[in-house]
Every structure is written in C-alpha cells, then in structure tokens.
Amino acid sequence: MRKRELGNTGIEVTELCFGVLPMGPNQCGLSPEEGGRLIKKAVERGVNFLDTAQSYRTYPHIRAALDSLPDRGRDVVVSTKSAAKTYDDMAAAVDEARAALGRDVIDIFLLHAARVDSSVFVEREGAYECLLDMKSKGVVRAVGISTHSVDVVRRAADVDGLDIVFPIINVRGMGILHGTRDEMAEAIKRAAEAGKGLFAMKALAGGNLLADIEGAFSYVRGLDGLSAVAVGMVNEEELEMNLAIFNGEPVPESLRSRVVSAKKLIIQAFCIGCGKCVEACPNMAMEVVDGKARNDKSKCILCGYCAPVCPQFAIRLV
Numbered sequence: 001m002r003k004r005e006l007g008n009t010g011i012e013v014t015e016l017c018f019g020v021l022p023m024g025p026n027q028c029g030l031s032p033e034e035g036g037r038l039i040k041k042a043v044e045r046g047v048n049f050l051d052t053a054q055s056y057r058t059y060p061h062i063r064a065a066l067d068s069l070p071d072r073g074r075d076v077v078v079s080t081k082s083a084a085k086t087y088d089d090m091a092a093a094v095d096e097a098r099a100a101l102g103r104d105v106i107d108i109f110l111l112h113a114a115r116v117d118s119s120v121f122v123e124r125e126g127a128y129e130c131l132l133d134m135k136s137k138g139v140v141r142a143v144g145i146s147t148h149s150v151d152v153v154r155r156a157a158d159v160d161g162l163d164i165v166f167p168i169i170n171v172r173g174m175g176i177l178h179g180t181r182d183e184m185a186e187a188i189k190r191a192a193e194a195g196k197g198l199f200a201m202k203a204l205a206g207g208n209l210l211a212d213i214e215g216a217f218s219y220v221r222g223l224d225g226l227s228a229v230a231v232g233m234v235n236e237e238e239l240e241m242n243l244a245i246f247n248g249e250p251v252p253e254s255l256r257s258r259v260v261s262a263k264k265l266i267i268q269a270f271c272i273g274c275g276k277c278v279e280a281c282p283n284m285a286m287e288v289v290d291g292k293a294r295n296d297k298s299k300c301i302l303c304g305y306c307a308p309v310c311p312q313f314a315i316r317l318v
C-alpha cells in the first residue's frame, strides 16, 4: 500500500489509516481481543497507521494488537489525542497513553478539538505547551490538532511547532464547521504548503456515504495536501473492502452488500434533542425522548436521510 510522509515529521504512513473509534465501547463494543485481532490483520495486510483518542477507550484494543505482532509492532504509527485543557491534564493524558499502549514514545499526540473554534489555541495553551515539551523530551514525535473547523485548519497552518492537522472532510461537506467543503479543501492545501502533515477524518461522513464509497474516497484521496485518510473499521468485511479500494482493486458486489447490511445507526451522546432528524425521517423511525433522539430499529431502513440534517453530526452508521 502507498505510503507518504506526514509533512516534515519524517513519519511515513500508509494512505489507509485504521480508525479505532467505532470498535470501542463508545460505539460497537468489540472486546480488546476481538478488536486487537482485526487491527493485527490490518497491519499484516500492510496498514501501518492507527488513529485513536483518550476518550475512545480503545488503547486496550491497540495494545492487544501490538503485543501480538512481531517486535511489538514497532513500525506501527499510533496517533492519539486528548481533550485536556491544562498542562497537567495533558501530561497525565500522555502518561496514560504510554502506559496503556506499552510504548515509551507516542508517535503523534493531538489536541482533540473537534467542535471548537480557533480560540482553542488560547484556551488550551497549557495543553499545547505540554505537548511541545513532550516533543522536546522525545516522549512524543509529532504534535498537532484534530478539528472539524475550517478556521482552526487555517490558524493551525501558522502555529509554531505544530506538525500535524487532522481535519474532517468529505464530498458532501457533512460535519464541517465555520466554512464550506471547498473552503476546507483550500485550508488543507494551504496548511500542507506551510509544511504541516495532514490526514483526513470522516471521508464517509460517519458511514453515511457508503452508497457511493468509491466516489467518497476518490474525492478525499484526490485532494491536495492529505497524506492519509482515517477510516473506522469494525469487522473483516470492512477491512477487506477498504483494502481493495486503497489498493486500487475492484470491490466485489457481494462484499459491498455484506458491509452495508451489517451497519447500524448510532446516536452520539452529544445529541441536543433538536428534533431535526425526526422531521427528516420518512419512516417515523426517530423520536426525541427526554431531550435526546431515539431510533426505532423496527422502522429504520438505514436510508441515512436523517444524518445530513443533524447540526451536531451526531448520527453515525457503524
């Protein structure tokens, strides 16, 4: 599989990055052993890049995979992130990752800042300073930020010492804050020209673009400035399908339909109960109960009409 350097970091990653959020307890609830086996299989098939976060609670899944690989998966690049705001909380988050992953050095550590604006660099100054100190001590190889905001990507291009930007982008522009899809694409290009390493999240918009997966990936892979694309995977069918696409091979129809039929709809905890998904659902499969959306599986046909109207990007197909 094609590898690219992430900006000026010297870190080489495969274009397909294994997103280790959906397998964890926040979404699909695979055990560390089950998840570890899937990650191990991906690494054996050539994937060398994993994305996780302190809040995903999937360090045990990655640890299980690393422990089962030759040389403890030394060449596997792990990127993680924390929503810590202060210096001390970020230091604790880095220590937690090192202990839980069984690694002295974390390859990439990011500010986890999905839904905030560019004031993040002021509000989390202490946390960022901590990451820079960790990098100078050799505990972290590269530092950066994950974001849904066009403004943050623009600002990150000029932040000293910042190596990596992990933005959301997809062909429908779903989930992008403070700008359009094309403005995000331009901000990504500019950040790359400024020497930052970029990899993308949500190319399939939380599973909502599965109907044209090749088109969705082709859009993101064709953007200037991105080195890799993080894709969440929870079973072998998804792994096989994504490997085929990123290796330039056709996806058998039977495999594609197995992937789609295994999907389920999840409503994230940050739903604000606005009811927009209820209005958008043609099958009366959504209602708001006690301030949160609830999905009726007996009526839901996984058409995905509800997800694009959600202002919180809270609806996922995993």
Ligand code: SF4
Pocket (backbone or CB within 6 Å): 267, 270, 271, 272, 273, 274, 275, 276, 277, 278, 288, 292, 293, 309, 310, 311, 312, 313, 314, 315
């Ligand atoms: S549209 Fe999104 S935020 Fe609003 S109720 Fe539905 S899931 Fe919750």
Ligand code: SF4
Pocket (backbone or CB within 6 Å): 265, 280, 281, 282, 283, 284, 285, 286, 295, 299, 300, 301, 302, 303, 304, 305, 306, 307
């Ligand atoms: S996926 Fe379709 S059927 Fe299911 S809740 Fe959303 S809009 Fe309704």
